[in-house]
Amino acid sequence: MTARYKRILLKLSGEVLMGESGLSIDPDVIARVAEEIADVRKQGYELCVVVGGGNIFRGISGAARGMDRATGDYMGMLATVMNALAVQNALEKMGVETRVQSAIPMASVCEPFIRRRAERHLEKGRIVIFAAGTGSPFFTTDSGAALRAAEMKCDALFKGTSVDGVYDADPKKVASAKRYETVTYDTVLSDNLKVMDASAVALCRDNNIPIVVFNIRERGNLARVLKGEATATVVQAA
DSSP states (O other): OOTTOSEEEEEEOGGGGTTTSOOSSOHHHHHHHHHHHHHHHHTTOEEEEEEOOTTTOOHHHHHHTTOOHHHHHHHHHHHHHHHHHHHHHHHHHTTOOEEEEESSOOTTTSEEOOHHHHHHHHHTTOEEEEESTTSSTTOOHHHHHHHHHHHTTOSEEEEEESSSSEESSOTTTOTTOOEESEEEHHHHHHTTOOSSOHHHHHHHHHTTOOEEEEETTSTTHHHHHHTTOSOOEEEEOO
16 A cells, blocks of 8 residues: 555546446446445555535536526535445445445434544444535535545545546547646646636645546556556645
């Protein structure tokens, strides 16, 4: 294990759970992602997870269609709870102890977010999945992930996406886009590089939490990135 990272937070977009099937939650994709998470846990890492809700509902899209923004955001938070439960189910089928903690209390479904309880779960070797973002509208799950990474004193925030790092332009649209090996928080913010939303990047900068951006769709990539053997971009201080 790299001494640099012991406790990490893995941020997954909701779209990652869709796969190619068109289903909002593809059981095969969730099983593969859960297998990668379980493998990393077996290597001794302490692991927190935050899953977005864009595969089910996105608050900003609802607001764009005339829905009240706060209402749309609350609906999006509930979508993240559904995703968290799906990931928990897949992990526990593999024998991995998991707890879901929601920023919006729903006692019949999962635990409320309590920082000290979450820390205790991690110390006992459990994976903690944080749901419902920050619990407040107008904040994205990226901001929720950065907040939880800071609260849990994580060594890094790993963002699993469909590209292998941070580029100076959209690599799917611009063939000559250049990938960064490392880039500073301030460059990400000033150049609007779309790694995460600005408040999430600023929160990681203020707490000196590196953001590691990598392709989660490639099988086994999470473990390889942790070992320094895969392509990724690290957002860090200058």
